Amino acid sequence: MEIKVLGGGREVGRAAILLKDSGKSILLDYGVNFNEKDIPQLPMHVRPVDLSALVLSHAHLDHVGAAPILYISGNPRAVATKPTLDVAKLLTIDFLRINAYYIEYELREFDRMYDSTVFAEYGRDVEVDGFKITLYNAGHIIGSSTVYVETPSGGRVLYTGDFNTIQTWTLPGAETPPVSPTTIIVESTYGGRNHPPRHLVEKRLLEIVESTIDSGGVVLIPAFSVGRTQEVMTLLYSQAPYLEIYIDGMSRDVTEVYLKHKKYLRDPALFTRVVEGVEMVTDYSMRKKIMKKPCVIIASAGMLKGGPALYYLKHLSKNPRNSIILVSYQAVNSNGHELLETGVIKAQEIDKVDARLEWLDFSSHASGDDLARFVLRYRGSVKNIVIIHGSEEDALALASKLRRELGDDVNIYTPQNGESIELKQ
Ligand SMILES: [Zn+2]
Ligand SMILES: [Zn+2]
Incomplete structure (x- = not known):
């Protein structure tokens, strides 16, 4: 052999x-x-x-x-x-x-x-x-x-x-x-x-989200469309069901596949409730509208390589009341990595971020x-x-x-x- x-x-x-x-x-x-x-x-x-x-x-x-x-x-x-x-x-x-x-x-x-x-x-x-x-x-x-x-x-x-x-x-x-x-x-x-204990990472995410919403800001969570989006939306919806949560990007289609194969999930009934409780962003005008009031937006791509996450980032990055929380692995040459290391994304003309910027290990x-x-x-x-x-x-x-x-x-x-x-x- x-x-x-x-x-x-x-x-x-x-x-x-x-x-x-x-x-x-x-x-x-x-x-x-x-x-x-x-x-x-x-x-x-x-x-x-x-x-x-x-x-x-x-x-x-x-x-x-x-x-x-x-x-x-x-x-x-x-x-x-x-x-x-x-x-x-x-x-x-x-x-x-x-x-x-x-x-x-x-x-x-x-x-x-x-x-x-x-x-x-x-x-x-x-x-x-x-x-x-x-x-x-x-x-x-x-x-x-x-x-x-x-x-x-x-x-x-x-x-x-x-x-x-x-x-x-x-x-x-x-x-x-x-x-x-x-x-x-x-x-x-x-x-x-090793990773930090997951319950502490989750607690920290909830703290940042709640304090941002309390001060009238918007939370942007760029996330991988497979797995990470569904994980973060299930966590947030279960622990803070009063939040307004929006999902944008390819993760909408992936979430449909998750629903189709529910038996593979830990708690199929919970996941069904979560999908009913969050809102899918369906068009451009909705994108503009939701950013006007406090809410959580989970959008792809997770490393900010493209997708709606980049669009939201451009609109939300200048307001210090907003938060940008990266929850995915950031490859060395990705926009997300550049943002965390330098505070800017040169190729996207994002020159300074006044919003709160965090990275959390949801590996x-x-x-x-x-x-x-x-x-x-x-x-x-x-x-x-x-x-x-x-x-x-x-x-x-x-x-x-x-x-x-x-x-x-x-x-x-x-x-x-x-x-x-x-x-x-
Ligand atoms: Zn893999
Ligand atoms: Zn792999």
């Missing part, structure tokens, strides 16, 4: 892992990354005809963004949950709208992939060409999965995908799959870091301690640990944390892209 890392080696995103056994292969995720100029970067090439299956852990573009390429000339069997592909379709449409020039596939290839997908339920086995594949809830976004694979020769591999062990307002925390893997492929986005990735704790639950069976989907610093930090606990009996790898690893079983 062998693993080849095609993407996601010592980098966050572009996840793509080829698992080979008995002359057959399956591909775990096939995502994209963006370089400093925001141009999409693909993982290494793989021939679709060589694949017994493609397993998609969740809908984020850094896990599915390159997958439709495999359907230009091929038609491999895909395995994913239904919400994964429904959300991925919305993200892909948006991705192609902006990046069609750089990307060789079109929406029809995504649709071919959709038609070739076996939709898996959590905990139920799917057999493809001698591989037995089982998905478990990963707690990261709706439909996100940790993937367990039994290979034709009897190898047992657990791939975490992106995962979050804590329960949030919208999702149950990740399951610990009841299996005995010999190999664990684990993400390491926060391999060397949907497990902390370094939780990542280690998860892996160590399998210390009885695990022989190989492959650390991916993290910066070099985070991947190495998780490796040394695990090394301290496990000693030299377990092989721990932090591969680069292109590296192959022969696995002991």
Whole structure:
């Protein structure tokens, strides 16, 4: 059995892992990354005809963004949950709208992939060409999965995908799959870091929102349209139902998908009430109107790369009674990062922000301690640990944390892209 890392080696995103056994292969995720100029970067090439299956852990573009390429000339069997592909379709449409020039596939290839997908339920086995594949809830976004694979020769591999062990307002925390893997492929986005306790982050958000509303201001919360928007609106509506909350941007469509797949949510009835209790912004005149009185506006894009969030920011940033609260990860070259670091966004002619500006950690990735704790639950069976989907610093930090606990009996790898690893079983 062998693993080849095609993407996601010592980098966050572009996840793509080829698992080979008995002359057959399956591909775990096939995502994209963006370089400093925001141009999409693909993982290494793989021939679709060589694949017994493609397993998609969740809908984020850094896990599915390159997958439709495999359907230009091929038609491999895909395995994913239904919400994964429904959300991925919305993200892909948006991705192609902006990046069609750089990307060789079109929406029809995504649709071919959709038609070739076996939709898996959590905990139920799917057999493809001698591989037995089982998905478990990963707690990261709706439909996100940790993937367990039994290979034709009897190898047992657990791939975490992106995962979050804590329960949030919208999702149950990740399951610990009841299996005995010999190999664990684990993400390491926060391999060397921990998050502040979530209840304190939530308390702080509520404090800022309430004091802003009390002083007659408007709160703008730029948020990712998948996951973060739904999480923040559920938190605010549950804890402060008297607030006027507006939702704007692609998150409106994503929220529809959440409603369609309610059974994946922690509390479907609560989420339905929240959607009925908040208001969707439907047109431009409504956008202008709502900013005239105290309210909360949750809008995409989460890193202020575009979307209505940028429009609101331009109108709200000069009033010191308003608050801008960033609740998403801010990539180094994003507008949101520039705003937090320098107080301006040069390219958008936002030269000075007088509104209150805050960043809060609502991450949907497990902390370094939780990542280690998860892996160590399998210390009885695990022989190989492959650390991916993290910066070099985070991947190495998780490796040394695990090394301290496990000693030299377990092989721990932090591969680069292109590296192959022969696995002991
Ligand atoms: Zn990811
Ligand atoms: Zn993700």
